[in-house]
Amino acid sequence: MWEKLLYFDRRIIFLLIGAAVLIPFLTQWTLPHGKITATTQSLFDAIEQLPVGTPVMISFDYGPSSMPEVEPMAKALAYHILSRNLRLMAVTLVITGPQMADRAIIPVAKQLGKKYGKDWVNLGFKPGGAVLLTQMGESIKRAYPTDARNNPTIKLPVMTGVENYDDIGLVVDLASSGAPTTWIVYAHDPYRVNMAAGVTAVEAVDYYKFLQTGQLIGLLNGLKGAAEYEFLVGRKGFGKLGMASQSVAHLLIIVLVIIGNIGYFTIERHRSRRR
Amino acid sequence: MRLQIPIALGFLAGAFMIVQFFVPYYALQMYYEQLLDWAIIIGAFALVLGLGSLFRSHIDKIRSRHPDYIYSFVALISFAVMFFFGIFYGVNPRTTFDWIFNNIQVPLEATVFSLLAFFMASAAYRTFRARSVEATLLLVVAVIIMLGRVPITDYIKFVDIHGFSEWLMSIPATAAKRGILFGVALGIVATSLRILLGIERSHLGGGGGAGR
Numbered sequence: 063m064w065e066k067l068l069y070f071d072r073r074i075i076f077l078l079i080g081a082a083v084l085i086p087f088l089t090q091w092t093l094p095h096g097k098i099t100a101t102t103q104s105l106f107d108a109i110e111q112l113p114v115g116t117p118v119m120i121s122f123d124y125g126p127s128s129m130p131e132v133e134p135m136a137k138a139l140a141y142h143i144l145s146r147n148l149r150l151m152a153v154t155l156v157i158t159g160p161q162m163a164d165r166a167i168i169p170v171a172k173q174l175g176k177k178y179g180k181d182w183v184n185l186g187f188k189p190g191g192a193v194l195l196t197q198m199g200e201s202i203k204r205a206y207p208t209d210a211r212n213n214p215t216i217k218l219p220v221m222t223g224v225e226n227y228d229d230i231g232l233v234v235d236l237a238s239s240g241a242p243t244t245w246i247v248y249a250h251d252p253y254r255v256n257m258a259a260g261v262t263a264v265e266a267v268d269y270y271k272f273l274q275t276g277q278l279i280g281l282l283n284g285l286k287g288a289a290e291y292e293f294l295v296g297r298k299g300f301g302k303l304g305m306a307s308q309s310v311a312h313l314l315i316i317v318l319v320i321i322g323n324i325g326y327f328t329i330e331r332h333r334s335r336r337r
Numbered sequence: 338m339r340l341q342i343p344i345a346l347g348f349l350a351g352a353f354m355i356v357q358f359f360v361p362y363y364a365l366q367m368y369y370e371q372l373l374d375w376a377i378i379i380g381a382f383a384l385v386l387g388l389g390s391l392f393r394s395h396i397d398k399i400r401s402r403h404p405d406y407i408y409s410f411v412a413l414i415s416f417a418v419m420f421f422f423g424i425f426y427g428v429n430p431r432t433t434f435d436w437i438f439n440n441i442q443v444p445l446e447a448t449v450f451s452l453l454a455f456f457m458a459s460a461a462y463r464t465f466r467a468r469s470v471e472a473t474l475l476l477v478v479a480v481i482i483m484l485g486r487v488p489i490t491d492y493i494k495f496v497d498i499h500g501f502s503e504w505l506m507s508i509p510a511t512a513a514k515r516g517i518l519f520g521v522a523l524g525i526v527a528t529s530l531r532i533l534l535g536i537e538r539s540h541l542g543g544g545g546g547a548g549r
Contacts, residue, residue, distance in 0.1 A: 200370050
């Protein structure tokens with residue numbers, strides 16, 4: 063019996079996972095939020111403490127593949143920044159970043175009645191990576207003479223008084239790769255700009271070391287981090303909705319692993335008895 | 338000369354960057370900013386080289402009638418369509434480029450990535466076994482981290498799974514990661530010095546490795 067159970071058609075597991083993800087999602091089942099992680103709270107507090115009108119930079123260093131996990135963070139952060147009347151500047155080190163920024167910010171800006179060029183700007187993609195970050199430390203307008211829509215940045219009200227990192231209140235890097243490390247090495251360390259990050263859950267463990275050293279003042283960890291931030295800013299979003307699916311899927315995988323191990327050891331015991 | 342000139346240029350550029358970092362003289366700062374501009378322009382050319390490589394690879398597959406050459410046609414046609422709309426109609430919101438990106442590329446990439454969940458669940462069921470002490474440790478930690486990522490475990494009062502999961506990531510896992518990072522950092526310093534001094538030459542092409 064255990065042999066059959068251990069080696070059944072894997073498509074059944076696919077169906078179970080599909081159902082575990084889809085049913086909570088389609089029924090709009092949401093779970094009450096749990097404890098707020100300290101790293102999420104510290105990012106929220108850092109933005110709360112910024113004076114009105116302070117420029118905040120979000121780096122959209124993720125693509126469509128990790129968008130379902132990172133975009134809820136981007137929307138909640140954009141909501142927080144714009145609703146506090148801070149200035150929002152979007153940049154990116156990846157080529158799909160400008161579209162990711164527009165997808166996340168435009169609906170939030172529309173909801174809050176915020177204007178492009180006055181309250182927020184999408185500076186777009188520039189090749190160069192580390193060099194670009196270093197150049198922004200000298201002059202952001204030199205690194206970005208025009209924004210993603212080809213407007214001269216010198217003429218945009220949102221860029222008034224913004225010369226380099228000294229004028230930025232906080233940089234938040236939303237990423238699904240090692241981009242936050244690049245930001246820390248080439249922007250935070252030489253120019254001392256305040257930094258936080260929001261990353262996919264599998265990447266998060268790489269950034270705890272920077273929290274301990276103070277190089278990051280906050281960290282959003284995967285979909286749970288997004289759901290916690292949505293709760294803190296009081297905005298319903300995909301993070302909270304996705305937590306139910308993630309909870310059921312995680313519990314299902316744990317149950318499957320337990321069944322797999324019980325089956326494995328039962329079979330092994332039978333085999334050793336026969337020997 | 339084909340070897341010596343690039344090595345000399347690399348040494349001069351690297352030495353200049355080191356000197357300007359420690360000497361805050363305005364003239365050095367001016368040349369430093371100029372070099373940053375050049376580096377960004379060179380970075381843009383790297384994209385062009387990447388495109389060339391992509392084209393060559395797919396055209397070779399089509400020419401040699403590779404079993405999956407039909408997908409090379411799809412890649413090249415997709416590139417041409419996005420290039421056409423991007424160059425002639427722009428990439429701003431509510432353009433055709435933006436529509437294709439949001440309605441074709443985003444769902445396709447998100448779907449491919451989401452398939453991972455199905456394969457991971459199946460692989461965990463079939464292979465994640467407590468066969469040894471190390472495997473058991475890995476399994477227990479994985480279960481705790483997974484439970485720590487869902488809010489319902491915060492309602493279990495007798496054990497702080499969320500706190501324990503955060504502790505596992507911030508103390509033991511970070512300690513191991515930090516060790517790896519120190520190794521990587523020392524490796525980067527050593528490799529950078531080798532490149533600046535012309536000992537490491539593999540980046541100059543021609544299949545040559547270390548000079549000595």
